[in-house]
Amino acid sequence: MAIKLTERAAAEVLRFRKEHNFDDSMLLRIGVAGGGCSGFNYTLNFDDNYDEKSDSKYEHHGVAVVVDKKSALYLDGTEVDWFDSLEKQGFTFNNPNAVKSCGCGSSFQA
Template sequence: MAINLSERAAQEVKRFQKEHNFGEDTALRIGISAGGCSGFEYRVTFDQDYDEQKDSKYEFHGVNVVVDKKSALYLDGTTVDWYESLEKQGFTFENPNAVKSCGCGSSFQA
């Protein structure tokens, strides 16, 4: 399995989807793109498009998650969690494939 979405992250996704009136056909899309200070950066969006040829689809704690197969190569084994403190909040990525990460945790090198 390419990724894992923690229960805490799933709860935050559900809250956001409800707040913004997303339909049941809207999935959390997790991927990577070239960029960031370390080479690749994580992308998290909401998407209604799913292509069986290009994407893998998962369900975690009631949340549909879509990962394109190219990103899945770099995200294999990654756990996506939700972090919240007084200073910041957002998704965190525990990626066993990352050789190096930037200080903010939003980009990595594989």
Template sequence: MGVVLTEKAAAEVKRIVDDQKLEEGTVLRVGVTGGGCSGFSYALGFDTSYDETVDSKFDFHGVSVVVDKKSALYLDGTTVDFYDGIEKRGFTFENPNAVKSCGCGSSFQA
């Protein structure tokens, strides 16, 4: 199943790529790192390459998303969205593998 990027999140990624004038072929890398108040933290960043032997690549609404296979174990079925409200603004993660999340929404326990 992999990671899903919503249309709203894809539009924000495209805006950032354009604003920062990132090079052609830039991909959104989604991953998991150790740490955070619940054990794991989500990682988002831009990359210019990926390795088919260790990464999975998905395309959503004109944005290429890359997830390394180790992170994919924790992110399978996760939806990345973008929230733009009065009280907060940023990317959100809806992860069916998370058994516990913290209040900040950027870390989880699997």
């Protein structure tokens, strides 16, 4: 399995990329870092580096997604979506590997 980016999330990434004048060489890097109230934080950023040996690369709805192999162990099967309402706006992570998540959904425990 891999990480999946929904159509709504991909549209938001493409909008952000265009708004900030990023060219197509900028990849969306998704990862995990230690910290947060549950143990791990999700990370999202743009990166123009891709290493075949240490990264996995996926394509979803016109967006190239890169994940380092260590983070991939925690993110396998995760769906990244975009949520937009009056009270909250942002990316959400539906991670089948998370045994516990914080209230805001930005950190998890595996």
